[in-house]
Amino acid sequence: MNSTAPFLNDIERLNEWLGPQALRRYQIDWLEDDSGSVISPFDGKPQPLQACYLIASNQIAYQFDGGRFYLLVGPQKWGYPLRYLIDAEAGRLLEIRPLASGGLFEPQSSPWPVEDLLSTVQGLRERAPVNQRTHALFGDGNFAHLLWNGWPALAALPDQSLSLNKVRFVSRCDPMGDAAQLFPWLRALDVTAWDDRTDLHAGAAFQRAVLLGASYLSASLVSQVRSYCERQADQDIKRDLDRLADQTRCVIWLSLRRRARDCPNTVDFLSALIPHLLDHPSVGILIDGFSMPDCRVPDVFHDYRRGVDKDFSSLLRRCPQLPGLIDIGRAIYLNGRSIHDAITAASVANAYICHGGTQQHKIGWLHAVPGVVHLPNPRASVSKWYALQSEVALAPACMPASAIEIDPDPALPEAQRSYRLRVDEAVAFTLRELAPILA
Secondary structure (H helix, E strand, O other), X not given: OOOHHHHHHHHHHHOOEEEOOEEEHHHHHOOOOOOOEEEOOOOOOXXXXXXXXXEEOOEEEEEEHHHOEEEEEOOHHHOOOEEEEEEOOOOEEEEEOOHHHOOEEOOOOOXXXXXXXXXXXXXXXXXXXXXXXXXXEEOOOOHHHHHHHHHHHHHHHHHOOOOHHHEEEEEOOOOOOOHHHOOHHHHHOEEEEOOOOOOOOOOEEEEEEEEOOEOOEOHHHXXXXXXXXHHHOOHHHHHHHHHXXXXXXXXXXXXXXXXXXXXOOHHHHHHXXXXXXXXXXXXXXXXEOOOEOOOOOOHHHHHHHHHHHHHHHHHHHHOOHHHHHHHHOOEEEOOOOEHHHHHHHHOOOOEEEEEOOHHHHHHHOOOOOOEEEEOOOOOHHHHHHHHXXXXXXXXXXXXXXXXXXXXXXXXXXXXXXXXXXXXXXXXXXXXXXXXXXXX
């Protein structure tokens, strides 16, 4: 490749954010019929975008120079930057970094075998009819990715000088419900819905298509989301929350979880912690679990819910005070309720003790409250990262490594492993963190 530097500089330009960590430049430029090009890494000349191949629900291969090279996007959590280059002639997949950070290099562990990628794209070039409509894809089956990576991109779109009438918007999944309820301007446009869990539309070919990306929740969008969730929440949860508020001065959010990054002894931890919390007669408790999305639900989601119910039954047996508190409304169990109910309930909490990941994001990204998270990779950088994703978020305290026993399974990266809490130390740490709130 003779023009690596001009190519990398152009990619850096195309990856620039146009809003506050929302909408990369190429995502707007390439929605225009007469736009869409990149400097070739081979000869330094601009090459027009020729076709877009949806090779997975969250991955597009962009074709240039008659298929001499392709660009692929990076992770949704980064807002889908242009991240990979396929050199079709050499059969190489290269990761794209800024020139100052090393430029092009072969990733140590390729996310996809390049032979499979080239075979897939070549098959689509030969067989798939090219859809001439311009498509903008957004959304995700995981509500946290929708809030963090999808809806902020939609919120920033009206500020761009782009004719939206010619664009077909595709909601890949709507776990929070119809986006038009939050963004009414969508009602005047062409919007269709897919289900990204099935990948039914992988293999489609488009003249123009982008995955709209973002990586930040602004305070204004947080306020909109909270108001929207309160409107969608069931009336009975609102009555329960009023009843809770009448009896308490301080509400603590706790979590139960039964899926990836599992903490199998959470019940042991909570059954040791809750009596200390209830030593304070004005404390109320919210016990969160699996929140049901506002979309088609795979069978496995019901397995998650049933797993949490089983743990909750065990917790009730081990905490004799808890059943009575639920009866009088001083404790509320949220497992199996809607995601709107859970986010609305989180608005009354004064602090949380929670699993890391999406369960924390229901409360920590949408409400400015302190909290303690437990997860398999407790580091100060993790705590800081949680806070940086939302304008209203506070940095949670991470349960210290000395209170965590990580599953030694080497097949999983550390952040994805299950773990156990050393109960006595975990309880002592949590009570120290909560002391100013409980006082």
